[in-house]
Amino acid sequence: MTDIAIRVALAKGSFHLDVDLTVPASGLTAVFGPSGAGKTTLLRCIAGLESAARGLVRIGAAIWQDASTFVPPHRRAAGLVFQDTRLFAHLSVAANLDYGRRRIPADRPVPGRDDVIDLLGLGALLERRTSGLSGGEAQRVAIGRALLASPDFLLLDEPLAAVDAARKGEILPFVERLHRSAAIPMLLVSHDVEDVARLADRVVLLDAGRVRGQGAPTAMLATSAPDAAWAVTLPASVVPGGRTGTSLRVAARDVAVFLDPPGPSSALAVLPAAVRAVDGAAEGQALLTLDANGVRLLALVRQDVLERHGLGLGSIVHAVIHHATPA
Amino acid sequence: MTDIAIRVALAKGSFHLDVDLTVPASGLTAVFGPSGAGKTTLLRCIAGLESAARGLVRIGAAIWQDASTFVPPHRRAAGLVFQDTRLFAHLSVAANLDYGRRRIPADRPVPGRDDVIDLLGLGALLERRTSGLSGGEAQRVAIGRALLASPDFLLLDEPLAAVDAARKGEILPFVERLHRSAAIPMLLVSHDVEDVARLADRVVLLDAGRVRGQGAPTAMLATSAPDAAWAVTLPASVVPGGRTGTSLRVAARDVAVFLDPPGPSSALAVLPAAVRAVDGAAEGQALLTLDANGVRLLALVRQDVLERHGLGLGSIVHAVIHHATPA
Amino acid sequence: MIETFAAGGWSPLVLTLKLAAVTVVCLLALGTPLAWWLARTRWRGRVAIEAAVALPLVLPPTVIGFYLLILLGPNGAVGRAFALVSDQGLTFSFAGLVIASVVYSLPFVVQPIQNAFESVGRAPLEAAAVLRAGPWDRFVSVAVPLALRGFVTAAVMGFAHTLGEFGVVLMVGGNIPGETRVISIAIYDHVETLDYGYAHAMAAVLVALSFAILVLVYGINRRWARAAP
Amino acid sequence: MIETFAAGGWSPLVLTLKLAAVTVVCLLALGTPLAWWLARTRWRGRVAIEAAVALPLVLPPTVIGFYLLILLGPNGAVGRAFALVSDQGLTFSFAGLVIASVVYSLPFVVQPIQNAFESVGRAPLEAAAVLRAGPWDRFVSVAVPLALRGFVTAAVMGFAHTLGEFGVVLMVGGNIPGETRVISIAIYDHVETLDYGYAHAMAAVLVALSFAILVLVYGINRRWARAAP
Amino acid sequence: SARAVTVTVAVATNFLKPLETLASDFAATSGHDVVVVSGSTGKLYAQITQGAPLDVFLAADTERPAKLIDDGLAIADSRFTYALGRLVLLSRDPSAGADCVAALRASAGKVAIANPETAPYGAAARAALQAMSLSPAVAGRIVQGEDVGQTFAFVDTANAAFGFVALSQVAGEPPGARPGCRWDVPADLHPPIEQQAVLLRRAAGNVAAEAFLAWLRGPEAGALIRAAGYGVPAAP
Numbered sequence A, B: 001m002t003d004i005a006i007r008v009a010l011a012k013g014s015f016h017l018d019v020d021l022t023v024p025a026s027g028l029t030a031v032f033g034p035s036g037a038g039k040t041t042l043l044r045c046i047a048g049l050e051s052a053a054r055g056l057v058r059i060g061a062a063i064w065q066d067a068s069t070f071v072p073p074h075r076r077a078a079g080l081v082f083q084d085t086r087l088f089a090h091l092s093v094a095a096n097l098d099y100g101r102r103r104i105p106a107d108r109p110v111p112g113r114d115d116v117i118d119l120l121g122l123g124a125l126l127e128r129r130t131s132g133l134s135g136g137e138a139q140r141v142a143i144g145r146a147l148l149a150s151p152d153f154l155l156l157d158e159p160l161a162a163v164d165a166a167r168k169g170e171i172l173p174f175v176e177r178l179h180r181s182a183a184i185p186m187l188l189v190s191h192d193v194e195d196v197a198r199l200a201d202r203v204v205l206l207d208a209g210r211v212r213g214q215g216a217p218t219a220m221l222a223t224s225a226p227d228a229a230w231a232v233t234l235p236a237s238v239v240p241g242g243r244t245g246t247s248l249r250v251a252a253r254d255v256a257v258f259l260d261p262p263g264p265s266s267a268l269a270v271l272p273a274a275v276r277a278v279d280g281a282a283e284g285q286a287l288l289t290l291d292a293n294g295v296r297l298l299a300l301v302r303q304d305v306l307e308r309h310g311l312g313l314g315s316i317v318h319a320v321i322h323h324a325t326p327a
Numbered sequence C, D: 001m002i003e004t005f006a007a008g009g010w011s012p013l014v015l016t017l018k019l020a021a022v023t024v025v026c027l028l029a030l031g032t033p034l035a036w037w038l039a040r041t042r043w044r045g046r047v048a049i050e051a052a053v054a055l056p057l058v059l060p061p062t063v064i065g066f067y068l069l070i071l072l073g074p075n076g077a078v079g080r081a082f083a084l085v086s087d088q089g090l091t092f093s094f095a096g097l098v099i100a101s102v103v104y105s106l107p108f109v110v111q112p113i114q115n116a117f118e119s120v121g122r123a124p125l126e127a128a129a130v131l132r133a134g135p136w137d138r139f140v141s142v143a144v145p146l147a148l149r150g151f152v153t154a155a156v157m158g159f160a161h162t163l164g165e166f167g168v169v170l171m172v173g174g175n176i177p178g179e180t181r182v183i184s185i186a187i188y189d190h191v192e193t194l195d196y197g198y199a200h201a202m203a204a205v206l207v208a209l210s211f212a213i214l215v216l217v218y219g220i221n222r223r224w225a226r227a228a229p
Numbered sequence E: 001s002a003r004a005v006t007v008t009v010a011v012a013t014n015f016l017k018p019l020e021t022l023a024s025d026f027a028a029t030s031g032h033d034v035v036v037v038s039g040s041t042g043k044l045y046a047q048i049t050q051g052a053p054l055d056v057f058l059a060a061d062t063e064r065p066a067k068l069i070d071d072g073l074a075i076a077d078s079r080f081t082y083a084l085g086r087l088v089l090l091s092r093d094p095s096a097g098a099d100c101v102a103a104l105r106a107s108a109g110k111v112a113i114a115n116p117e118t119a120p121y122g123a124a125a126r127a128a129l130q131a132m133s134l135s136p137a138v139a140g141r142i143v144q145g146e147d148v149g150q151t152f153a154f155v156d157t158a159n160a161a162f163g164f165v166a167l168s169q170v171a172g173e174p175p176g177a178r179p180g181c182r183w184d185v186p187a188d189l190h191p192p193i194e195q196q197a198v199l200l201r202r203a204a205g206n207v208a209a210e211a212f213l214a215w216l217r218g219p220e221a222g223a224l225i226r227a228a229g230y231g232v233p234a235a236p
């Protein structure tokens, strides 16, 4: 069993959480949903902080909770990064970072401290008390503290809400690398569609305490999120000048389709392609799945424009890629 | 004097805030800058919460602080929405919302309670204690509480960091309407470039406690923010089928330039245009300012592609608009 | 026993409750501003004031009573000042008892309130300030309710300690029936004179009454506190 | 005066400090788990326990001493149990004094610690739990340090109250020089016998010493607390 | 009689019980009101020096009334001995046997006396122990009550095996009603335990106070005092 099964029921006042969820025990699962949907509550149930929750929590072969078992939170060590950071006010930043790390059982590898400190830009803060930290600084310390505890399952509750875009741009790839190399499964709560689309291997949609859907980010976000979400990863070689062996991420909104081959332009690449699928998307848009000589592409276009030019399933087009970022 | 002048100096441990800033006393000014730049500290100085701060704080004709004056915070009533919400734990949500509202001086209009409650989706929470609120719910209550106090100057410290995109999409236009109709000047701290680009009348860049620049959002964000920031607002009529009298917002990344007129495509519109300016942007990109028959357009394109096709200042091109949103 | 209570036996209890109630009110009135100041000042000398507040504890009650007797007496500084405004002496009077009890129980009241104010911290007060609440307003509408637990503890401690107080009261008050003869002295007298029956009965009444009051106060506090964490 | 102190005059002071120190240690050892339990249980009956803890306060010390005398004595429940393990009696011994002082000062120790634990709340403990800290570990490494202010208050109150304690100690201790004759009794005796000189001197020493200890403790506490708000 | 006047009597706690009976008798016969205030002799002395509103002081010793006269706070010629304390050796130990002194000598149990420094009964007990050459036998076994009331509590609760208490404390107890032994210490084994009364300066001219003191020296009062377990000095 290499999947994660979570079936929890919990009532909090008038709010009822009733989640039934199975996800692979690897990669990053994004939990997405409106404010008050129960995302934080779900993470708390998984971490073992809601002792009133009933149900099953199984991480691979390890049963954290079922009808007869309730593993206490400190033995789950589900590195939960709280939405409100919860740094220890009586400890320095350094001692906060080391709190979990010093408690890692002897048979587990202890993560390197300096990498995390460098990455999160905490070097200058180590001797500081937590009380004077700015919002973003506190969030970074909280992330670092959780990472350094070497968790079996990382639960991130909007960990980057107060972190600026530039820093986010550094932290996210690290988290990504982390979850790919260490194979720690992760659950990320985020309101930021960009982050979710970029990082997540799959998305779980939560609303009013229930799972409303689950699947690949592209498919799932279509029903709930703005258009920034869909993207594909391509071999860089499809773009003139792209270095072989590397990949590019192309967002669906940055792909347009033309009937005739366009002339010289600011576009990165023009690829002949066939329209393999047309899905509805929000606000009168359509998501085209294209096959460009074996390379899958997504294009987000206006439904009405499509109709006006008689474009549809099976059409042969020229896919124009306007932007791409290294993946 | 209808401007806002802020010149404050304050040392907090090893951090030094030293700001000199003049902005018009109307509209929304976004304060943008990396984590730890001093944004929160600046807002606290303006609100009068840092009694050690030295300098000048003048809002139009009202002097809140100068060499001889220090108006205490409760007389400034600069509706500060704290980054950490700071709801009153001993009061219900309703009592939190009413706290400032009940203290509005008799000669000021008292804002309508129901509008704000509806807009922020707080109706179901009114009787609740603050302790069980989710992160986003708490932030919305904090915003409502500040708005209902009828402030002279609204200071928003990342008020929407934990609010989901859909809700944000409702709250932001309200804040926008509010500041346009009520003419309350606002200062918004946000890490979200999209928000800033969409809402702000001007941007102040803060870094390491100092103002690094100030100006229109498009110009300012170019030096610091990812490419999502640049956008222009167009009359909808430039796009086939666009309703006259309305406007469209077109992001620079959604505009491409073609040397030859392209054929039928998924594009919304193709406009002949002249390249009026070429500015460098981040990551090998260039920002083109286009003149399409009197309509100004921005296009974000790759520098190398531009060069490959010999495009530059004065080139006559076809601007292709792929996406637009109602403004 | 019946006769003993009937024959003025209840008067010490009534007097005691009155003394405890008045003392608690005075203690809160005096202790609250002191605790507030101690919780917020950054003056380095505050530790001396904090230590001074706790000092009445370290001396035996009778000895404190002795010094208070001198201080409040006709030749003492306070007694002389009081003589200017009243022709009644302070010692051996109800007013004197109140003063003595207040001095003696002050630390039990200042400490919990001060700790509670310190736990409240600056954050909610700043939030109130930017919502137009002036210093007094935010003290009343934010600091005090958030420090409620400390106030309850303070009131309970002050009340209980005044009930059981004895050495100080005996010295300053002089055991005058109906005026300064509080229940602790009455019980003491009956223990001393081997009237254990009356002492047991009176102690049982006192304990039962106090228990009821305490359960009530803590119960209400609990209800309030359950909502606000 | 010098001669008085020299003639065994210091022994009550030394004994008192020893008693206060031992009592504070016992109080903290006993009061901490009790306060922790009270702060965290949701059992409705807890208000009764809270009230019971405060009860020793409402009885005059001498009367508590009297009941303790019965309870700890050869015919009392505790005394009998103790007789099984020791052939020394509890009353009139240092051990008896410690027990009596602990009972009498318990409320002053439980209350501030309980309030401090309640102020800490669950949030930091949950944070510690997900960082692999077990219940005891997070109690020691998070709850106690965050409640430090409460512990300082508790220790100060317990210490000061034991110094000044008198009625209980007198009753249970039996005023045996070197064993149970604490300084408060010594001062009291000298007041009783009109030896005001010795009483003043001894009181001054006690006050000065206590003041020094309190300033030290509060000063250190301040230093710690300034950093963590 | 003349208009009813109130007399406030301060009494050493050990004499409080008898005084309550005396006071109500006096009030009944004289028509005056009596208010009784009790406390330890030392405390009452301190209060009188600080202007306590007291008229008559019934001390447990001779020293404090004399000192008040020296201080000018009491009427010099009003001082007299109203009661003589009687010392009793008491035990509640069922194994004590009939001979209390022998049991005391043989026992290893604690011996309670009142504090000899502050309480006359304590001084008397120490003197009696010396007179009987018992001091070495009880060395290390002495526990001190603050006053004779507390000393009695020590013995009565069996915390001390023996104790020197006041006859007045066991006067109402029929012989043999409780286990243990009792031995009335002969008066010549210790200096007399004189309890002296004095009229306080502020009561000069208070007819009730003067009448009370006069009545206290009279035969009716004497009988009551004797019944309470005290001696009464032979009429001068």
Ligand SMILES: Nc1ncnc2c1ncn2[C@@H]1O[C@H](COP(=O)(O)OP(=O)(O)OP(=O)(O)O)[C@@H](O)[C@H]1O
Pocket (backbone or CB within 6 Å): A012, A013, A014, A015, A034, A035, A036, A037, A038, A039, A040, A041, A042, A083, B132, B133, B134, B135, B136, B137, B162
């Ligand atoms: N004691 C309670 N009584 C009633 N409702 C409660 C209680 N505790 C929590 N809730 C509600 O449960 C819902 C779920 O809360 P949760 O914190 O899990 O939301 P969330 O999905 O994390 O939201 P956000 O994105 O805003 O942080 C919220 O609507 C909250 O108000």
Ligand SMILES: Nc1ncnc2c1ncn2[C@@H]1O[C@H](COP(=O)(O)OP(=O)(O)OP(=O)(O)O)[C@@H](O)[C@H]1O
Pocket (backbone or CB within 6 Å): A132, A133, A134, A135, A136, A137, A162, B012, B013, B014, B015, B034, B035, B036, B037, B038, B039, B040, B041, B042, B083
């Ligand atoms: N007492 C102190 N000692 C040293 N540095 C301090 C102290 N108090 C605050 N600072 C520093 O001041 C800087 C500015 O803090 P501020 O909260 O204003 O940042 P910010 O711009 O709001 O950041 P964020 O976006 O993360 O909230 C931070 O780097 C913070 O660590």
Ligand SMILES: [Mg+2]
Pocket (backbone or CB within 6 Å): A039, A040, A041, A083, A157, B134, B135, B136
């Ligand atoms: Mg949440």
Ligand SMILES: [Mg+2]
Pocket (backbone or CB within 6 Å): A134, A135, A136, B039, B040, B041, B083, B157
């Ligand atoms: Mg900030």
